[in-house]
Amino acid sequence: MQTFLQQIINGLSLGAIYALIALGYTMVYGVLRLINFAHGDVYMLGAFAGYFLANALQLDANPSVLWAILVTLGSMAICAGIGILIERLAYRPVRHHSRLSALITAIGVSLFLEYGGQVVFGATPRFFPQMIRSQTYILGGVQITNQNLLIILMAVAVMFGLHFIVHRTKVGKAMRATSYNLSAAKLMGINTDRVIAFTFALGSALAAAGGVMVALAIPRIEPLMGMMTGLKAFVAAVLGGIGNIPGAMLGGMLIGLMETGISATAYSTYRDAVAFGVLILILLFRPAGLLGSSRTEKV
Amino acid sequence: MNAILSVPAWRRGLGLLATVLTLFTAACERRPAGGGATTGTGDIVIGMYGSLTGDGASFGISSREGTEMAVEEVNAAGGLLGGRKFALLVEDDQSKPEEAASAVTKLITQDKAVAILGEVASRRSLAAAPIAQRYNVPMITPSSTNERVTEVGDYIFRVCFIDPFQGEVLAKFAFNDLKAKKAAVLKDIAQDYSVGLTDSITRSFTGLGGQVLDPVSYSSGDGDFRAVLTQIRTQRPDVIFVTGYYPEAAIIARQARELGMNMPLLGGDGWVGDALKNGREALNNTFISNHYSGDNSDPVVQNFVKGYRTKFGHEPDAIAALAYDAVKVLADAMTRAGGTDGPKVRDALATADVVGVTGRLKVNEKRNMDKPAVIQEVTFKDGEVKFVYKTTINP
Numbered sequence: 001m002q003t004f005l006q007q008i009i010n011g012l013s014l015g016a017i018y019a020l021i022a023l024g025y026t027m028v029y030g031v032l033r034l035i036n037f038a039h040g041d042v043y044m045l046g047a048f049a050g051y052f053l054a055n056a057l058q059l060d061a062n063p064s065v066l067w068a069i070l071v072t073l074g075s076m077a078i079c080a081g082i083g084i085l086i087e088r089l090a091y092r093p094v095r096h097h098s099r100l101s102a103l104i105t106a107i108g109v110s111l112f113l114e115y116g117g118q119v120v121f122g123a124t125p126r127f128f129p130q131m132i133r134s135q136t137y138i139l140g141g142v143q144i145t146n147q148n149l150l151i152i153l154m155a156v157a158v159m160f161g162l163h164f165i166v167h168r169t170k171v172g173k174a175m176r177a178t179s180y181n182l183s184a185a186k187l188m189g190i191n192t193d194r195v196i197a198f199t200f201a202l203g204s205a206l207a208a209a210g211g212v213m214v215a216l217a218i219p220r221i222e223p224l225m226g227m228m229t230g231l232k233a234f235v236a237a238v239l240g241g242i243g244n245i246p247g248a249m250l251g252g253m254l255i256g257l258m259e260t261g262i263s264a265t266a267y268s269t270y271r272d273a274v275a276f277g278v279l280i281l282i283l284l285f286r287p288a289g290l291l292g293s294s295r296t297e298k299v
Numbered sequence: 300m301n302a303i304l305s306v307p308a309w310r311r312g313l314g315l316l317a318t319v320l321t322l323f324t325a326a327c328e329r330r331p332a333g334g335g336a337t338t339g340t341g342d343i344v345i346g347m348y349g350s351l352t353g354d355g356a357s358f359g360i361s362s363r364e365g366t367e368m369a370v371e372e373v374n375a376a377g378g379l380l381g382g383r384k385f386a387l388l389v390e391d392d393q394s395k396p397e398e399a400a401s402a403v404t405k406l407i408t409q410d411k412a413v414a415i416l417g418e419v420a421s422r423r424s425l426a427a428a429p430i431a432q433r434y435n436v437p438m439i440t441p442s443s444t445n446e447r448v449t450e451v452g453d454y455i456f457r458v459c460f461i462d463p464f465q466g467e468v469l470a471k472f473a474f475n476d477l478k479a480k481k482a483a484v485l486k487d488i489a490q491d492y493s494v495g496l497t498d499s500i501t502r503s504f505t506g507l508g509g510q511v512l513d514p515v516s517y518s519s520g521d522g523d524f525r526a527v528l529t530q531i532r533t534q535r536p537d538v539i540f541v542t543g544y545y546p547e548a549a550i551i552a553r554q555a556r557e558l559g560m561n562m563p564l565l566g567g568d569g570w571v572g573d574a575l576k577n578g579r580e581a582l583n584n585t586f587i588s589n590h591y592s593g594d595n596s597d598p599v600v601q602n603f604v605k606g607y608r609t610k611f612g613h614e615p616d617a618i619a620a621l622a623y624d625a626v627k628v629l630a631d632a633m634t635r636a637g638g639t640d641g642p643k644v645r646d647a648l649a650t651a652d653v654v655g656v657t658g659r660l661k662v663n664e665k666r667n668m669d670k671p672a673v674i675q676e677v678t679f680k681d682g683e684v685k686f687v688y689k690t691t692i693n694p
Contacts, residue, residue, distance in 0.1 A: 003530070006529045006532075010526050010529060060682075124354075125356075134557060136558075145557045218522035218523060219577055220550065220577070261526075263527050264529065268527055
């Protein structure tokens with residue numbers, strides 16, 4: 001029983017990572033109907049931004065929660081900027097072309113960031129400074145570290161925050177309108193360019209926060225770290241219903257739990273196959289995802 | 300659209316192409332003067348391939364430093380074969396087996412290297428060794444411990460011990476000194492080294508009368524080991540063997556301690572890498588088997604340590620010491636062979652018996668070495684990992 005609970009906690013901490021990234025995928029898709037494949041790489045850039053900031057502040061030698069929060073915010077701001085830049089330079093020019101062009105552009109941006117990252121940062125993994133010293137809490141025989149707790153709490157907080165922004169604020173209303181019909185929203189006087197830029201900034205900031213949090217718990221960062229994690233987060237978003245915010249959270253947690261479940265058996269090396277097996281099944285039987293509803297499109 | 304491609308633009312394009320071609324040719328021809336011929340009087344071109352970047356970067360960099368130091372010493376002492384000097388070429392394989400194979404192909408076919416040094420990771424040595432064998436160029440791997448590496452062919456040698464012995468050493472230490480009866484093993488199925496070491500540990504530990512739980516697998520690059528560790532925890536082993544390399548070992552140690560698993564962790568020589576320090580305090584109560592200990596008072600070792608420290612500003616690890624020894628063995632063999640001819644050097648290598656930094660280097664009939672291993676305790680203090688000598692175990 002204790003082991004089972006421990007595995008649930010392990011699964012949730014892993015799932016929260018996927019959920020944080022999946023939220024960004026889902027937001028961009030919700031507004032633009034674009035699968036932003038570069039999202040996983042923005043997550044990588046977030047981890048690197050955090051790495052350079054934390055090292056500049058020498059946080060490895062003097063860990064401090066306050067500074068760790070500031071580093072996270074700094075990394076989020078940097079990645080929000082990068083997100084806006086990517087949208088402006090890569091996606092906006094092809095927005096009025098077919099959706100396929102946008103998708104291929106997204107793959108191009110992803111490859112650019114991955115291999116550009118290898119040129120700039122080098123392929124050798126780096127070791128993320130311990131801004132917050134890891135501490136283990138024991139609750140009813142189940143161990144959890146402060147870092148994992150932080151990741152889970154943050155993912156939940158971000159989900160509620162996003163839900164609030166999208167459904168209760170003016171900019172959220174604009175986002176929903178843009179999502180519903182871009183040209184009509186424009187005719188109603190909504191600055192859709194700005195709404196889309198905001199969406200990218202928000203999504204990228206979330207990815208950056210995810211990057212820093214993950215790097216704290218698994219302190220090895222390298223330019224290709226966003227590849228597999230990004231793909232799995234994408235599967236999580238599809239599983240939950242892409243475009244649906246609670247769906248991304250649910251999908252992330254489910255993928256995390258499934259991977260942990262597989263790792264706990266003798267088939268631990270099939271872990272990566274699970275996420276993609278799930279993707280195939282969900283596309284076959286419920287393409288809209290668990291919480292998604294398929295919207296009929298006018299032809 | 301074609302109008303855009305007016306004549307000047309077209310010419311400029313051609314000029315650019317010419318420039319690129321020139322640069323490319325220049326890059327291809329960058330090799331030391333006089334290099335090449337297997338007989339002659341010029342420099343003796345030797346090639347080293349290693350993981351200078353990527354996951355195993357610490358291995359490649361240590362190897363290069365050890366190799367460079369030995370090459371400089373040989374050259375400073377007047378070279379060999381009547382004053383000829385070693386010209387060392389180094390290729391990066393980015394920690395990838397396929398790159399290792401192409402690096403060695405390039406070193407042999409383009410640069411005409413007459414001997415090859417490398418790799419550390421057995422998987423990459425296994426990928427490159429068949430090429431050296433095919434071209435009849437002797438290859439010495441400084442620190443690939445997997446048995447199969449030298450079985451590739453009669454041109455492949457090593458200067459380190461092999462995993463069956465290393466596994467036995469670790470099993471003995473865990474059983475006799477740590478009084479362990481039940482052991483768990485975590486293996487990296489993407490690495491031949493880890494798979495081989497796991498087998499030999501399991502065999503030896505069971506042979507001593509201990510119990511080994513079913514090995515649990517992961518792949519290089521994984522970062523989350525909590526699920527597998529939790530599963531191991533339920534079986535309450537006395538010790539855990541982590542047979543992979545240092546990047547994962549550090550994270551495994553941390554996550555094990557976070558799950559309240561404070562039993563001793565044991566690893567092989569694959570734990571020797573800068574990134575191990577990432578395990579921080581979790582590294583306390585961990586032990587490794589290694590090729591040499593820098594705190595050995597033998598003057599050969601102390602001279603090497605002193606020279607290395609002066610040259611590179613830090614302590615040499617076992618990987619650097621083995622790379623250093625590999626060059627010395629090669630120089631000795633070429634001197635005795637009286638030339639750089641592949642078959643002659645191979646025959647000389649087969650009878651090598653040199654005193655090295657890592658012990659007596661006597662090649663046996665399987666082109667391996669019967670060398671003692673040391674057990675070291677890993678400690679973490681003031682942000683640095685130290686390997687503290689515990690005991691020596693002879694074959």
